[in-house]
Amino acid sequence: MKSRKGFTLIELLIVVVIIGILAAIAIPKFAATKDKAKLASVKTDIRNYMTAQEAYFSDKSTYGANTDVVGTYMSLSNGNTASGTGAADGWEVTITNSSISSGPKACTVGVGSKAGSKGDGVIDCP
Numbered sequence: 001m002k003s004r005k006g007f008t009l010i011e012l013l014i015v016v017v018i019i020g021i022l023a024a025i026a027i028p029k030f031a032a033t034k035d036k037a038k039l040a041s042v043k044t045d046i047r048n049y050m051t052a053q054e055a056y057f058s059d060k061s062t063y064g065a066n067t068d069v070v071g072t073y074m075s076l077s078n079g080n081t082a083s084g085t086g087a088a089d090g091w092e093v094t095i096t097n098s099s100i101s102s103g104p105k106a107c108t109v110g111v112g113s114k115a116g117s118k119g120d121g122v123i124d125c126p
Contacts, residue, residue, distance in 0.1 A: 031101065038097045039125065041077040042107050045095045046123050048074045049082065050109065053091050063091040063112070090114035 052073035056064040063086035064073075070082050076095070084093030090112025096105055107125040110116045118124045 035100050035103055038079065038100050039104060039107075042080055042095050042097050043123060043125070045074075045076050045080050045082070046093070046107050046109050049084075049093050049095065050111070050121065053086070053111070056086075062086070062088045066093060085114065087113065092116070 049069065052069045053063055055073050056069055065086045066082055066084040068086070069084075070076060076082055079097050079099050080095050081098075082093055082095045084091060090110065092108065092110035092114035094106050094108040098105060104125040107123050108116060109121060109123045111121050115121070116124055
C-alpha cells in the first residue's frame with residue numbers, strides 16, 4: 001500500500017465551516033466600528049463649524065447662516081450635511097450623516113441665544 005499525503009475532503013470542509021463562523025462573528029463588529037468613525041467625523045465637523053462661526057463673527061460682527069459659513073470658512077466631511085441658523089446674538093447647527101446604520105445620526109450645538117437645553121456650546125448627539 002502506498003501512503004498518501006494531503007487533506008481529506010471532510011477536513012477541508014471543517015476548516016471552511018470554521019472560517020465561515022469566525023467571519024459571521026467579526027463582520028458585524030466592523031460595521032459598528034464604521035458607524036463610530038462616521039459619528040466621529042460628525043463631531044469633528046461640529047467643532048470645525050464652531051471655529052468657523054467665530055472666524056465669521058470676527059470678520060462681520062455677527063454670526064453667519066449655514067450657507068455663509070460652510071464652503072467659505074469650512075468644508076464638511078464626505079457624507080455629512082449641515083443645517084443651521086445664525087443671528088447677531090447666537091447660532092445653532094445640526095450636522096447629519098445619513099449613512100450611519102445604528103445609533104445617533106446627527107449632532108447639534110448652539111451658542112448664545114440659540115443654545116440648546118444642554119448648554120452654550122455643548123455638543124448633543126441624541
